[in-house]
Amino acid sequence: MVTLDFTLTPEASGRVHDALTCLSRFSDSVSLEARREKLTLVALNSSKSAYAAFSLDSNGFFSEYDFVPESGADGRFTCQILIKALLSVFKRRLFDTGGRETGIERCEVSVQDQPDQTECRLIVKMVCSHGVTKTYKLTYEVVEVMHALFDKHNSRNHWKISSGTLRSNIEYFGPKTEQLDMYYDDNRMVFTSFTEKIISHDREVLKQPLQTAISIPSDCFEEFRVQEKMHVTISVKDFKAIVSHAAMKNAHISAHYSRPTRPLQFSYGTDDYRCEFTLMTAGEYNVTAAPSVAHKVSSRSVSRNPSIPSERPNGATNGATSASQMPPPSRPNQREKPRSFGKNGRKPVAEDARDESPGLFVTQDEDDERTWQPPNFEDEEETLGWDASADNDAGFHPTFRDTATARAARQEAQGVEGFEGLAPTQRLSQIRGIW
Amino acid sequence: MRFKAGIQNINTFNKFTASLASLSPVAWVRLDETEVRFTVIPEQGTQVWSVLSIETIFEQYTIQSAADNVVNLEVPLPSLQRALKSALNATSANIRLTKKDGLPILCLTIVSTSNAPNQFSAFGSTASRDDGPSYDDSQISNVTDGLSRHRETIITQDIPVRVMSMANVQGIHEPRCREPDVYIVLPPLLQLKSISDRFTRLAMTSRASASGGGGTASSSSSGPKLEMSANMHGCLRLGIRTDAMNISSVWTKLSNPDLDPAVVEGGDEGVLQHPSTRMKELGDAEGRSEEGWATVRIDGRDWGKVMSVGRLAGRVIACFCHEHALILYVYLSNSDEDRDVSVLTYYVSSYSP
Known part of the structure; x- marks a missing residue:
């Protein structure tokens, strides 16, 4: 029997929300690993190429933390929960109220593992003001947690930069690009987003996404020791998720890596709240270019070969090796999906609708991009009317609807509706090349 | 090349x-x-x-x-x-x-x-960095430039x-169109867009509810048609008609720019014979009369995309060819003195009723 109880301040709960949002970019489910000294939230993506971990210190992060491991166990308690379920409990709007009272006084979380009760429940109590308490019971699954090991000592390439600098630049990466290449040359660190997809068909050329290169002078970095002319490639999506989260915390991101095809680690945070992301890298490693051009590399170990054997035994983030040691985490059972988040599914929709409210002569910001976008008539909910939230199909009472005439009228309209248009100066088929 | x-x-x-x-x-x-x-x-x-x-x-x-x-x-x-x-x-x-x-x-x-917080400051930031790039003494005069470049x-x-x-x-030609019946300067597009978008949306919902929410509303070929009319007395009318409703908005006191005889075929005589000169004799400045309107029926969704040009905040002259087409000239510069020739020409087709 395990005891795990902890209490979070409203602020800490907000940070749990941010962590979960970030983890959700990597995986559908989050693993919790409780130890006496810390609670770790872990996500590993399905291809096991990216691992994200948030370590919350038992003293510094929680206002109360009580953990008694099962006797005979190795002092840990591990379980896995769907992130969506947790996010519906740790909702953004509960904590991000724009300076107003949060409405939450504290958040109490406990694990229910008693034999006389329903097993495997994580109980979250949101104690709100005015004596309101919301209790959520989430199902968890006991699984072993896989950790990516990372050997910082042999990762001689290192940089550190304010997340704000990266944040202002990552939005320029095209939405469809997949990979991010990092390259250092001529005192500049270059981040290039690209897609490997080779487009053979001439017509498809224009659909190829933008290739964006962002070159940041090494002076903008707080710490910088990187080997020149070495390409290291990671996923744009992972990088964006990490930078977005770090920027919320105004953190300074550190990167450690050795060479392509070896893991890379981004880390930031304080001792109370530590974020680590271990990503697999791709790229070709050109050995001949290595030691001679090494620039600002620490004097500790310039030669490359010794690092490889030492990395292998303890530094294996490689999916294959980890997987052979530990059973793969099984998917949480659909049937046991907690009821608590069913009702909350629509919430974001409502918020969006409020933002999109179309105005009739209302003051609108002329510079707002959205003002001038053509309206999306399909997706937007009609906000005019008394029953905007209701199903649009039932706009009128069904008894008033004479379906037969309506259909006839529609067919008639389609038949008669001729396209008169402009006097054709040419046939569409005469125009070559533009489509 | x-x-x-x-x-x-x-x-x-x-x-x-x-x-x-x-x-x-x-x-x-x-x-x-x-x-x-x-x-x-x-x-x-x-x-x-x-x-x-x-x-x-x-x-x-x-x-x-x-x-x-x-x-x-x-x-x-x-x-x-x-x-x-x-x-x-x-x-x-x-x-x-x-x-x-x-x-x-x-x-x-x-x-x-x-915009990094540890950005270039006027107090020589390189001095504090032992691993930063060092500058040659002979380039002292260029240090500031060099730093900002870095x-x-x-x-x-x-x-x-x-x-x-x-x-x-070679095979792509600009559409040709007969001389328009009415020229008018459109009201601010922000107004026009919010009203036309609202009308389109209303027509789509009323259609969807009338037809039991069938697929008609989503097929673009039969999207709602906005009826747009203008006369030579500064009136613009925007309306939409469905089985259930008939709404319209009227703008008055807009301006109808004069034709320049220099660019009209036939010079002064051409202006006199121009359809818009004849349209001037019909209708009134209040928009009450049913005469003197040139009308086009345009696709509501397509118009929503056209109105996106409002972000350029240019002057827009609309040319109505009755029951045929609507041509918009969007000038990037608002002043007449400006010799800037930059203009966007939109060819919007009219649908038959």
């Missing part, structure tokens, strides 16, 4: 691109020694033929090609817009046509000073394009 230019008025260029991108994902861009033309011909809906003077968006403009220094390109507008967006806060931006891996690209090079973030955006041959473009 060479094309190279600095981009000035990045904001204008960005808004211009965004306006076109709402109608079609690809534009035909024609560059020559005097002007830049962007043409958008969607498979269905409104065409845009625009001419920009070079200085509207470019500076230090170089163009060279074997075909009389004319370059024709097919450019994906969403990519161009995205690239320009990243240049909005730039200190400088350049564009050039080049090749990468054998494929033509438009390469945008954008220089911006990074603090610059450079973004390059490679936009894949296709080069069009002369044979490709």
